[in-house]
Amino acid sequence: MSYGILASKSCLLTDIADQLHEKAKKLNSVDRFSRHLDKGIPLLALQSYLNTIRRWVPDEPVIFIDDSDVIKPDGYKFEALGLVSLRPPSCGKQTQ
Helix, strand or coil: CHHHHHHHCCCCHHHHHHHHCCCCCHHHHHHHHHHHHHCCCCHHHHHHHHHHHHHHCCCCCCCCCCHHHHCCCCCCCCCCHHHCCECCCCCCCCEC
C-alpha cells in the first residue's frame, strides 16, 4: 500500500489500487485496504512515527487553516471545531 501511495501521489484507495496492477478487481483491492485500515496503526509504529515527527516540528508551530474548507453554509458535522483555535486574518483576536 505504501508503494501505491507513492506511485499514485494520492491517498485515495482507488488510485492506490490502480498503481498496484493486481489481478484482483479494483473493488476487491479497495475493500481489502479498507479492512486493513480499520484495524488502525500498531502502537509501536505510531510511537516511532510520532518520535520522528517531533524532531521536525518546532515547539510552537504555526498552522494555517483555509476557512473556506472549515466553514460551510450547510455544514452540520463540525462538532470538533470548538477544539480548534481559529484566528481569522482580518481579526487580531482568537476565537473558539
